Amino acid sequence: MIHTLIIDDEADGRNALRIAIEKYFPEVSIKGIYETPEQGLEAIRTTTPDLVFLDVQMPHMSGFDLLKHVSPFNFEVIFVTAHDQYAIKAIRFSALDYLLKPVDIDDLRVALEKVKERLHHKNAQHQYQSVLHNIQHKAGKIERLAVPTQEGIEFFNTADIIFCEAEGSYTQLILTQKRKQLVSRNLKDFESLLADSGFCRVHHTYLINLRHVHKYIRGEGGYVIMTDNHHVDISRRKKEEFLQLLDKL
Incomplete structure (x- = not known):
């Protein structure tokens, strides 16, 4: 049995989720429903839930x-x-689960299956720390990025990321001082999180830090020479966007 709390300030949201759980998911036992975060926080501290649905x-x-x-x-x-x-971008980046209102039953089923797997392995602690770190930069540029790994969390100063290179469903971070880090997140995840922090997707394979561009070489799309002397191609369809962003630096 999965002992569960629901914390949501909207009555319709609380009721819809309760009805769906009671009707379709007998393995989930709702131990409390709360309309304020203060009430929910107190319940978390006193009831030791397995799962919290959190607005x-x-x-x-x-x-x-x-x-x-x-x-x-x-x-x-x-x-x-x-x-x-x-918030959705930050949650996705940390490989955690979210539901959009109004809650869809199939989405709820998928999210609960993932929760059961994580409860079995007890390995999600670092993912939550990651999303809490990244979400705090919502109002501005991200200066330090928290990336969940198998060992824990790796923190990277975004100023140290020269560019990101897609490697299938993974991303290789090319860093200053000739460092590299392979991360189990795809390039689109990094693009979503870093788009407002001086990064530009210049190619389906590359996301570059504009402040690490040393030189732009003109051509059909052209290419850039980065501060570590890497040459990165610019796709034709990304050329105009890249040049506009470069002019704003």
Whole structure:
């Protein structure tokens, strides 16, 4: 049995989720439903749940802010959100689960299956730390990126990332001082998170840090020479966007 709490300030959202769980998922036992983050935080501290359905946007305290007050962090979370695109990007990047309102039964089923797997392995702690770190930069540029790995979390200063190169479903980070780091996130995930932090997708294979561009060589698309002397091709369809962003530096 998965002991569960629901924390959501919207009555319709709370009720719809409760009805769906009670009707389709008998293995999930709802131990409490709370409309304020303060009530939910107290319940987390006193009931030791296995799983919390947590609304991202609530008055006075967001779902992410609530989690920052929790220690120890020994339960799973399925985030629930209506339209916060940046939150969705950060959650996806950390390979965690979220549901869009109104909640779809099939999406709920998939999210619960993933939760069961994580409960079995007890290995999601670092992923939550990662999303909490990255989400705090919502209002501005990300200066330090938290990347979940098998060993824990790797922190990278974005200024040290020269460019990112796609390698299938993985991404190779090319860093200063001749360092490299292979990360189990695809290039689109990095693009979504770093688009407002001085990075530009110049090719289906490359996302570059514009502040590490040493020289642009003209051509049909052209190419750039990065500060580590790597040559990175610019695709024809990305050329105009790249040059516009370069002019703004």
